[in-house]
Structures are given as structure tokens and as C-alpha cells.
Amino acid sequence: MENRCSVACAEIDSLREEIFMILVLRPEEIDGLITMKEAIEVVREGFIEWNKHPDFSEVRHRTHVPSNVRVSVHQGGLPKIGVTGLMTHCEWTKNPTKGGHSIEAFPVRGRPVQVLFDAENGELRCLIIGEPKPKELSLSGVSALRTAANSAVGTDVFARKNAESIGILGSQNQARYHLIALREIRKIKRVKVYSPNPQHRKDFADEMGSLLNIEVRPVESAEAAVKGVDIVVAATSSNVPVLDGRWLEPGVHLTSIVVSNIGLKRGGFVPKMRQELDDESMRRAEVIGVNSRETIRVDQPGDFVERLEKGIISWEKLVEVGEVLNGVKPGRTRDDQITLFKNTGGVGISDVAIGGRLYRLAKEKGLGLELPIDGAEWREPL
Numbered sequence: 001m002e003n004r005c006s007v008a009c010a011e012i013d014s015l016r017e018e019i020f021m022i023l024v025l026r027p028e029e030i031d032g033l034i035t036m037k038e039a040i041e042v043v044r045e046g047f048i049e050w051n052k053h054p055d056f057s058e059v060r061h062r063t064h065v066p067s068n069v070r071v072s073v074h075q076g077g078l079p080k081i082g083v084t085g086l087m088t089h090c091e092w093t094k095n096p097t098k099g100g101h102s103i104e105a106f107p108v109r110g111r112p113v114q115v116l117f118d119a120e121n122g123e124l125r126c127l128i129i130g131e132p133k134p135k136e137l138s139l140s141g142v143s144a145l146r147t148a149a150n151s152a153v154g155t156d157v158f159a160r161k162n163a164e165s166i167g168i169l170g171s172q173n174q175a176r177y178h179l180i181a182l183r184e185i186r187k188i189k190r191v192k193v194y195s196p197n198p199q200h201r202k203d204f205a206d207e208m209g210s211l212l213n214i215e216v217r218p219v220e221s222a223e224a225a226v227k228g229v230d231i232v233v234a235a236t237s238s239n240v241p242v243l244d245g246r247w248l249e250p251g252v253h254l255t256s257i258v259v260s261n262i263g264l265k266r267g268g269f270v271p272k273m274r275q276e277l278d279d280e281s282m283r284r285a286e287v288i289g290v291n292s293r294e295t296i297r298v299d300q301p302g303d304f305v306e307r308l309e310k311g312i313i314s315w316e317k318l319v320e321v322g323e324v325l326n327g328v329k330p331g332r333t334r335d336d337q338i339t340l341f342k343n344t345g346g347v348g349i350s351d352v353a354i355g356g357r358l359y360r361l362a363k364e365k366g367l368g369l370e371l372p373i374d375g376a377e378w379r380e381p382l
Contacts, residue, residue, distance in 0.1 A: 024369040025362050027111070027130030033361050036134040036149070036177075037184050039354050043149040044156075044325065046078055046353040047291075051322025059298045060346025064263045068093050076348030077119055078356060083126075085116040087351035089143070104237050104274065109142065114355040123375035126359045126368075136180050136211075141173035146350050147343060148177035150291065151255050154341035155231060156185040157324045157331045158289045159253035163230035164189045169222055169243060170236040171195035171204040174257065178235045179208055179216075186231070191216040194225035223247050231255070234276050245280025250336040254281065259301055259345035273302030277342075282307045285340035287332060288317050289324070295344045303342060 050057045057076040064070045069092050077084030089112035094105045114128035132145050141147075163186050168175050171193055182188060191208070193216060195201040201218035209216035219225050226232050226247040234256040236242050248254065258276035282288070282303065290296060293315065296304050307313045321341075324331040332339050362368045 020372065020374040021370045022124055022373045022375055023126045023359065023362065024371060025126065025128045025130075025358065025367065026369065029362060029367045030128060030130060030132045030358055031138055032133060032135045033358055033365075033367070034132060034134055034145075034354065036136055036145075036152075036180050038357055039134060039145055039149040040152045040181060040184055042078075042081065042353040042357045043146070043350045044153045045080060046076070046347075046349040047153055047322040048325050049078060049080060050076075050292075050349050051320060051326050051328065057292075057347060057349035059292070059295050060348070062263045064267050066267075068267075070263060072346075074346060074348035074351045076350070076352040078349060078353050079119040081353065081356040081360070082119050083116045083352055083356035083359065084119045085114065085352050085355065086348060087112060087114045087355065089113075091142070104239060106142065112143070114351065116352065116355050116359055118375070121376075125375055126355070126362075128355055128358060132354060132358060134177075134180070137176060139173045139176060141177055143345075143351075144174055144177040146347070146354055147174065147257055147345070148181035149354070150345075150347055150350055151178055151233070151257060151341065151343045152181035152185050153325075154289050154291070154321050154343060155182060155233075155253060155255050157321055158287060158339040158341050159186065159231050160251060160332065160335055163253065165229040166191045166231045166233060167225035167227075167229040168193045168204075169195075169225055169232070169234045171197070171200040172235075172237070174237075175204065175233070175235040176208060178233050178255075178257075179212070182231065182233070183212060183214075189214060190229075192219045192225045192229060193217070194219050194222050226252075234258070236276060238276055239272075239274045241275055241278035241281075243278065243281060245278050245282070245284050248281060248284055248338050250338065253332075253339045253341070254285065255341045255343065256303065257343045257345075258303070259299070259343075273300070273305060275302040277303050277340075279307065279310075279312050281340070283312050284338050285313075285317075286337045287319060287339045288313060289319050289321055289331065289339065289341040291344045291347050292320060293318055295346050299344065299346060301342075301344055 090110035
């Protein structure tokens with residue numbers, strides 16, 4: 001009887017340990033844990049669910065202190081994969097001049113942290129520390145995996161289905177992540193890349209051409225990168241427009257990633273709002289895709305605020321990705337349309353979606369540090 005009790009008690013203790021554990025995933029454990037394809041799939045699911053349930057995601061919130069350090073908080077929930085929570089990150093922000101133009105730079109970036117709760121009962125399940133990197137590319141970037149996955153979903157919605165060539169403006173890690181992501185949604189055969197730094201664009205072409213086994217060619221100007229391609233990607237750190245909208249050819253799709261710096265502007269850290277696109281690019285786009293119209297109202301990205309005020313674009317022209325994915329609104333309707341996806345950032349549901357997938361993969365592989373802490377502060381009797 002005593003032995004039988006000991007076995008039963010051990011089983012109960014084991015079950016209790018499994019339930020009352022918080023999993024901590026450290027940077028080395030999430031490096032390469034997820035593929036870009038998996039990230040895109042779960043982010044797409046997030047956009048679909050967010051459009052159906054607007055409360056599943058919230059506009060990014062930021063605070064700034066006088067030293068030019070800012071904290072961002074991205075909240076979201078995706079019950080389909082069982083999690084809700086947030087991602088937060090912090091940067092010391094600078095705005096130096098590079099190549100004659102103002103850019104946004106981060107001399108120091110604190111490690112981002114994701115906090116995941118059980119979507120059924122609210123218990124704390126997982127803490128993820130560090131920037132997740134896909135299997136295909138172990139390089140750091142500011143929310144690079146989530147940003148590229150968002151861009152891939154948006155580009156997939158608005159670009160022509162037969163697109164096979166890309167012109168990339170920018171040669172740093174965001175550009176690398178974007179090329180890998182876009183290869184998951186289109187059969188890309190040819191790539192042109194432009195950076196003001198000749199060595200950077202050459203290095204990008206050599207590295208990415210070898211990695212993906214496709215033609216990647218450095219070019220001498222932004223105009224050369226934009227003309228004669230099916231998809232243009234502006235993946236820069238610029239605070240000023242990087243292309244002339246007159247270069248855009250019929251049928252091209254343009255994706256741009258620079259987002260708002262409204263807090264820095266209000267705090268007097270920068271003289272004006274960031275803009276990666278010029279007036280003509282915004283004017284010529286017949287369809288402008290966005291993550292969320294509410295993000296534009298609250299976060300006031302520079303590419304939108306002045307153009308809406310001047311009547312260069314209208315709110316009616318803006319289409320949310322989730323609306324197209326759910327068949328609520330059309331995206332591209334003709335092959336000769338110029339379309340734009342402005343990745344307005346701050347999509348908490350995308351961070352939580354990727355975090356939820358990382359949590360599941362880590363559990364399957366036995367990764368992470370389990371803390372013997374109850375994920376609930378208290379439980380009321382049912």
C-alpha cells in the first residue's frame with residue numbers, strides 16, 4: 001500500500017510540476033527555432049483573426065525619456081494558438097546623418113522580451129528573451145522577423161501573382177530578411193539592390209545570391225533598382241524619401257517599412273517626421289494596403305499624415321490586409337495597377353503569433369528553462 005501511494009504521489013507531483021511551470025526561452029534557444037515560412041503562416045493567421053476580432057490587437061504604445069531612450073509595447077492575442085500577451089523592447093535612439101541624409105540609428109538596443117499568457121485562463125506560460133531569428137538567417141535586426149513576415153503577407157495580398165523580380169532599396173539586415181520572406185510568397189528569379197554604400201550593396205548581392213542561389217545584382221542608383229522589376233522593397237533606415245514615384249512602372253508593387261517617430265518629434269529629438277516615400281509614390285498607388293487604419297490615426301506615420309492633410313491620398317484609398325484576406329475588400333484588381341503596402345508596424349498580434357509558435361516548438365523540443373513558479377497569482381474556486 002505504501003509503495004502504491006508513493007507512486008501515485010510521485011505522479012501527482014509530476015503533474016503539478018508540469019502545470020505550475022513558467023518556461024523561459026533564452027536568446028540561444030530561439031535562434032533558428034522557427035522558419036521564415038512558419039512565421040509568415042502564423043502572422044497571416046493573425047491578420048485574418050484580427051480583422052474578425054478588432055480587440056485581438058492593440059496599437060503600439062511608446063514612452064520616451066530625456067536621454068532619447070524609448071520603450072515600445074506591442075499587445076495582442078491569438079486564441080487559435082492558445083496565447084495572448086505582449087512584446088516589449090527598448091532602444092537608445094539617435095538620428096545621425098549618413099550619405100548626406102538623416103537616418104534613424106540605435107547605438108544600444110535592449111533585449112526584447114515577450115510575455116505569453118494562456119488565452120483560456122490567463123496564467124503566465126512563457127517569457128521569451130531576445131530577438132527571434134529564423135533558421136535561414138541568424139542575423140540581428142530590430143523586430144526583423146516580424147517586420148519581414150508582415151511585409152510578406154502584405155506583399156502577397158497586393159503584388160501580382162506572376163511577380164518574379166525584386167528591386168531592393170537598402171542593404172542591411174532588414175533588407176536581407178525581406179528578401180528571404182518574399183522568396184516564400186513568390187518565385188523570385190532576379191534581384192537588384194541599391195545602397196548608397198557601394199561595398200554594402202556588393203556584399204549584399206554576394207551573400208544573398210549565394211544563400212538563395214538566385215541572381216542578385218548591385219546597381220548604381222535607386223532609380224536603376226526600381227525600374228524594370230515587379231516588386232520594389234524599401235527596407236531602409238532613412239528619415240527622408242528614398243525613391244521618386246515617377247520611376248514606378250505600371251503593374252509594380254511597392255512595399256515600404258519605415259514607421260512613425262511621433263514620440264521623438266514631440267520630444268524635440270528630431271525636427272520632422274520620418275518619410276521613406278515621396279508624394280508621387282503615394283499619389284500613384286491606386287491601392288494602399290496597411291496593417292491597420294487605427295495605427296495611422298494613433299501613431300501618425302510621416303508617410304501618411306501630410307499626404308492625408310493635403311489630399312494627396314484619402315482614407316478611402318487605404319485597405320487593411322485583413323480585409324482582403326477575409327474577402328471584405330478587394331486588393332489588386334488589375335495587373336497594370338500600381339499598388340503599395342505600407343508596413344505601418346506596431347502589430348502586437350504578429351509578435352504574439354510568432355511567440356506562440358516559438359513556445360510550442362520549444363515545448364516539443366524540450367528547450368528552455370522551466371521555473372517552478374505557478375503561472376497564476378491566485379485561483380478562485382470554481
